[in-house]
Amino acid sequence: MWSLDQPYILRAEPLLAGTPLALLAVLAVGAGASAVLVGLQVAPPLVLQIAGVTAGHGALLVTALAWSGVRSSSCVVAVALLALAATAAAVVPLGAGAYLLPAFWVLWLAVRGRLAALGLGTPIPPQGLIAGALVGAGLSAHLLLSASRTLGVETRIDHVPDVLAAMAYDVGANVLAAECFFRGALFQRSQRRWSFAAAAAVATVAYVARYVVDPLLPKTVELVIGAVFYLALLGVINCWLVWRYESQVPGLVSALVFFAAYRTLGAG
Amino acid sequence: MSIVVAALVAVTVLVALEGAGPAALSRHLYLAPVIVAALHFGAPGGALAAAAAVLLSAPFVLPEIERAGLTTEAIEGLVTFGVVVLVGVLSGVLRARAGRHRRRYELLVTIQRALADEAALDVALGRLRAALASRLRVDAVAIVGRDGERLVVAGGDRVAEGSLAARVLESGEAIFVGDTGGDGRARRAFATPLMSGGHAVGVLAVERKGEISLTERATLEAVGAHVGIALENARLVSRQRRFADELAQRVAEARRELEELDRAKSAFVAIASHELRTPLTALQGFSEILAVRRLPPEEVARLASVMRREAKRLGRIVSDLLDLSRIERGLEPALCRIPVKIDAVIQATAEIFRQGSATHLIMTECEPALPIVEADPDALERVLTNLISNAIKYSPTGSTVCVGARAAAEGVAIEVADAGRGIPAESLSRVFEPYYRVPDAAGAARGTGIGLAVVKALVEAHGGTVHVESAPALGTCVTVVLPPAASLTPRAARV
Numbered sequence: 193m194w195s196l197d198q199p200y201i202l203r204a205e206p207l208l209a210g211t212p213l214a215l216l217a218v219l220a221v222g223a224g225a226s227a228v229l230v231g232l233q234v235a236p237p238l239v240l241q242i243a244g245v246t247a248g249h250g251a252l253l254v255t256a257l258a259w260s261g262v263r264s265s266s267c268v269v270a271v272a273l274l275a276l277a278a279t280a281a282a283v284v285p286l287g288a289g290a291y292l293l294p295a296f297w298v299l300w301l302a303v304r305g306r307l308a309a310l311g312l313g314t315p316i317p318p319q320g321l322i323a324g325a326l327v328g329a330g331l332s333a334h335l336l337l338s339a340s341r342t343l344g345v346e347t348r349i350d351h352v353p354d355v356l357a358a359m360a361y362d363v364g365a366n367v368l369a370a371e372c373f374f375r376g377a378l379f380q381r382s383q384r385r386w387s388f389a390a391a392a393a394v395a396t397v398a399y400v401a402r403y404v405v406d407p408l409l410p411k412t413v414e415l416v417i418g419a420v421f422y423l424a425l426l427g428v429i430n431c432w433l434v435w436r437y438e439s440q441v442p443g444l445v446s447a448l449v450f451f452a453a454y455r456t457l458g459a460g
Numbered sequence: 461m462s463i464v465v466a467a468l469v470a471v472t473v474l475v476a477l478e479g480a481g482p483a484a485l486s487r488h489l490y491l492a493p494v495i496v497a498a499l500h501f502g503a504p505g506g507a508l509a510a511a512a513a514v515l516l517s518a519p520f521v522l523p524e525i526e527r528a529g530l531t532t533e534a535i536e537g538l539v540t541f542g543v544v545v546l547v548g549v550l551s552g553v554l555r556a557r558a559g560r561h562r563r564r565y566e567l568l569v570t571i572q573r574a575l576a577d578e579a580a581l582d583v584a585l586g587r588l589r590a591a592l593a594s595r596l597r598v599d600a601v602a603i604v605g606r607d608g609e610r611l612v613v614a615g616g617d618r619v620a621e622g623s624l625a626a627r628v629l630e631s632g633e634a635i636f637v638g639d640t641g642g643d644g645r646a647r648r649a650f651a652t653p654l655m656s657g658g659h660a661v662g663v664l665a666v667e668r669k670g671e672i673s674l675t676e677r678a679t680l681e682a683v684g685a686h687v688g689i690a691l692e693n694a695r696l697v698s699r700q701r702r703f704a705d706e707l708a709q710r711v712a713e714a715r716r717e718l719e720e721l722d723r724a725k726s727a728f729v730a731i732a733s734h735e736l737r738t739p740l741t742a743l744q745g746f747s748e749i750l751a752v753r754r755l756p757p758e759e760v761a762r763l764a765s766v767m768r769r770e771a772k773r774l775g776r777i778v779s780d781l782l783d784l785s786r787i788e789r790g791l792e793p794a795l796c797r798i799p800v801k802i803d804a805v806i807q808a809t810a811e812i813f814r815q816g817s818a819t820h821l822i823m824t825e826c827e828p829a830l831p832i833v834e835a836d837p838d839a840l841e842r843v844l845t846n847l848i849s850n851a852i853k854y855s856p857t858g859s860t861v862c863v864g865a866r867a868a869a870e871g872v873a874i875e876v877a878d879a880g881r882g883i884p885a886e887s888l889s890r891v892f893e894p895y896y897r898v899p900d901a902a903g904a905a906r907g908t909g910i911g912l913a914v915v916k917a918l919v920e921a922h923g924g925t926v927h928v929e930s931a932p933a934l935g936t937c938v939t940v941v942l943p944p945a946a947s948l949t950p951r952a953a954r955v
Contacts, residue, residue, distance in 0.1 A: 193600045193602050193615060193616045193665070193667060194600075194624070194640045194641075194647070194649060194667060195600075195602060195623060195624040195625050195637075195640075195649050195651055195665035195667060196602055196604075196613065196615075196616040196617075196618065196619055196620065196623055196624075196625050196665065197616065197617070197618070197620045197623060198620070198623060198624075198640070199620070199622045199623060200622060200623055200624040200626075200627050200635075200637070308643045309643050311643075311644065314643070314644065334515055334518075337519055338518055338519050338522065383645070383646050384638060384639035384646045385638055385639070386638070387671060387673070388670075388671055435645055435670075438643075438644035438645050
């Protein structure tokens with residue numbers, strides 16, 4: 193028993209220890225430079241879109257990977273694949289499929305046991321998968337129902353390629369990066385310092401804030417309130433799923449299902 | 461859980477079928493599954509069920525607000541939201557609080573039961589740990605108790621230096637560790653001292669992969685205090701019983717000794733009376749003969765010699781009795797010490813015995829140039845007289861009694877050896893006790909049982925030592941060691 197036979201040492205590691213500051217700085221500089229170039233009309237707006245996606249999701253993903261002890265080179269590979277996918281998606285109509293590349297890279301790292309700290313590559317209880325799917329389905333159903341009833345937003349399943357591209361983006365960038373960072377890294381670190389409630393609050397507030405400041409979110413009041421409402425619920429529930437099943441996969445499933453439903457809406 | 465979900469869905473269907481929007485009467489039915497969830501699953505259950513109810517009823521309320529603003533119906537719907545959430549949370553909190561109190565009470569009863577029987581500390585701790593493990597719903601629980609300098613551990617092998625339990629035991633303060641290491645859900649540890657009389661008499665440590673809430677920690681601290689007192693009480697009861705047993709044993713031993721002493725004294729009185737009467741009778745008889753008869757001078761001389769011998773014997777017995785009396789009062793024999801040559805005293809005493817007894821051969825063997833000792837000559841003579849007369853009494857007629865002296869590291873050693881029957885090993889340690897007589901020797905020769913006790917007291921009053929060695933059927937050798945004049949102890953020098 194740890195209390196009897198292991199030395200009791202107070203751990204004073206800071207919450208943000210291990211953050212890849214150099215890589216984050218490179219991403220920030222890249223995004224800033226793109227913005228300047230596009231502002232000066234030296235580069236097309238497409239460049240800013242690619243840099244923004246790469247910097248935004250890349251920052252979250254590489255921070256999560258670095259916090260779990262992955263080598264810097266693997267983090268660089270993840271950013272490079274994200275940049276490649278963003279470029280492909282911006283240039284070629286079916287290029288969004290390239291977003292599966294960062295997902296496969298993360299999967300490969302997880303299979304090799306390097307992401308156990310993030311809750312990836314660990315055993316996945318079937319009940320966790322079912323719970324994640326049910327949570328995603330429940331929130332999706334509520335979203336679709338309330339959105340169609342209150343906002344009059346209709347689904348757009350007639351634009352299947354767009355929906356699939358958005359789903360690929362969620363799989364390889366949006367959901368993957370957000371879940372890895374906010375649940376796999378931030379929540380996991382927080383729950384080692386504070387209670388579940390405090391850790392879930394920290395992770396969820398940061399998660400919601402990330403989407404509220406996202407330039408891709410339409411800035412109508414209804415959509416912002418709706419986003420805060422659903423993302424807060426999704427955030428808290430995913431924290432609980434990670435806590436309960438000690439795996440990030442149920443949370444990934446719930447988030448992917450929810451975002452899939454969101455992508456079918458006209459607003460997505 | 462499924463019943464609650466089904467009930468929530470059923471109420472939603474009812475509200476939808478009623479078609480009255482946010483003011484549908486059936487919306488109040490949401491309270492039922494919310495209360496059930498709160499009563500079953502506590503505050504989280506109540507809050508979740510309330511949130512689910514709000515989510516399910518939102519599509520009926522929000523469109524109304526969207527369409528017509530805050531109408532009476534919409535406000536009713538919003539109030540219902542609030543009431544459902546309030547009832548769910550409050551019911552859950554109250555239920556959780558009641559549950560906590562019940563569990564705490566049951567826990568205390570469990571502890572009482574575990575420690576009700578008197579048992580050794582390790583057994584009591586093991587029993588207590590098993591009871592707590594089944595009640596506390598934690599992954600691991602250990603109890604450490606102090607047993608003097610030793611630590612008794614239930615739930616582990618030992619308490620490592622620098623561990624959480626060791627730290628708590630040392631500081632007497634409870635410590636919570638939010639993360640003990642490893643991936644996944646944090647494994648928390650909490651250790652609280654078992655307090656008794658302001659001191660940590662042990663540690664209660666629990667570990668769980670998950671939360672150990674503030675309330676649980678407070679409960680564990682209270683349990684720690686309770687267990688500490690209970691353990692201390694158990695320890696005191698055990699100690700009291702042990703003391704009582706020891707006391708009874710000592711009383712029994714003392715009683716046995718007193719009874720034995722009483723028997724010895726009774727025997728002594730009988731023997732002493734006889735020992736006193738014998739010379740007195742001789743003195744009385746011979747003095748009457750001398751008073752009433754006219755006897756030839758040789759016969760008068762012989763009778764006078766017998767009377768002198770019996771008077772000396774009487775005097776020796778009286779002296780021994782007086783010394784014994786002083787010893788029993790805790791006083792040392794009165795001595796008048798002067799420098800004495802041991803070999804001269806030995807020769808003189810042996811000569812007296814040679815003249816008085818023709819039954820034994822008295823041999824003396826003294827090393828030349830023995831150190832001078834500072835001693836009371838009269839006491840020294842009584843020591844030698846007692847030892848030689850004992851040797852004569854308990855050795856067969858015609859045997860030799862050897863009296864010798866030699867220089868020893870501690871001073872001068874005087875040895876009186878005989879070829880008698882010897883002393884049994886079990887009696888050797890008791891021969892210097894007053895009134896004690898070796899059982900099978902009591903019938904072999906006359907004696908009061910105080911001679912060796914007086915010898916020991918006299919020798920020790922000189923700062924010396926006396927010990928006896930004996931081999932059954934081979935003989936006995938008593939050795940008296942007296943310090944030389946230069947190394948007299950201050951205490952002895954004062955006498």
